[in-house]
Amino acid sequence: MASFSEVRSLLGEPGFNWSDPEPWAEMEREFGFEFPADFREVVDAYGSVLINNQLYLEHPAGHLLHNLHKSVRDNLEFWQEEDSTEFLPGPAGARPGELMPIATARTGEAVFLRVPAGPSSPWRVLIQELDSFSWVLYEMTFGEWLLAYLRGEDVMAGSRNFAPDGAFYEPLS
Template structure:
């Protein structure tokens, strides 16, 4: 995973959060009943709650933050489980095998999910739902690879080319 974080740092810049206490993750993972993938945890621990390219929001689970991941997940799970919203996803929102756990949002209307593996030997995948339509895309890659593709300006449903034509950047959320 260190190589993945190094690649993210090379594109996005040096992280300033550098969280090392596992307690918020343990508490959140206990609440939702799953262990988040290590690449996702490592990136979020390094950068904290941030806005990338004035487009993509990543949040950290530390409860003292104004923008924390656990609160966002609770709110989003409630919304995506509503009958009229559930039809917009390829699988139910939740923490069970094959379900979709919301982990990021974009100002351009996309919601980013981690697809919970069907079993311990299956990989995590990324699903992006376009909020303004019933369209969604399964990306056959882990979160770190998906984020790297986004930072490089590749079209991974959320696309940064118009938001960061020179190079990716980020700002901490308050």
């Protein structure tokens, strides 16, 4: 299991360090589940950021342009209207086994978390490439997937090309 300290060692010191649980609680009440702890830990530490000039992560307390709660709601609506089963291995949604859109990339990918089928089942990451309509399910937690991404492993299109000198981030304003 990937640890936050490993992510921090590659990405650098976080500058957001959010501690109020209310934005998460509001979002989790709406969707009916708790987001995975490793995802929350990264987003609480870094806030709304662009990683390696490619991957957008947002925080639920972010302002209107970069607000995770709003983005998830809007992206769920998009994927549900588009009959996501044509482009994904299952429906987008918040029920067990469904796919929750949590991030996007400048290179045309959508990042999903597969909602676990049960309390002891692990969260998994799915990447959908909008330009080719293909997808890949990674049998990894979000933290494991993010760590692989930060190391330049092939878990998103061109991930090695966007940070040849090492992982970095910039806050989204």
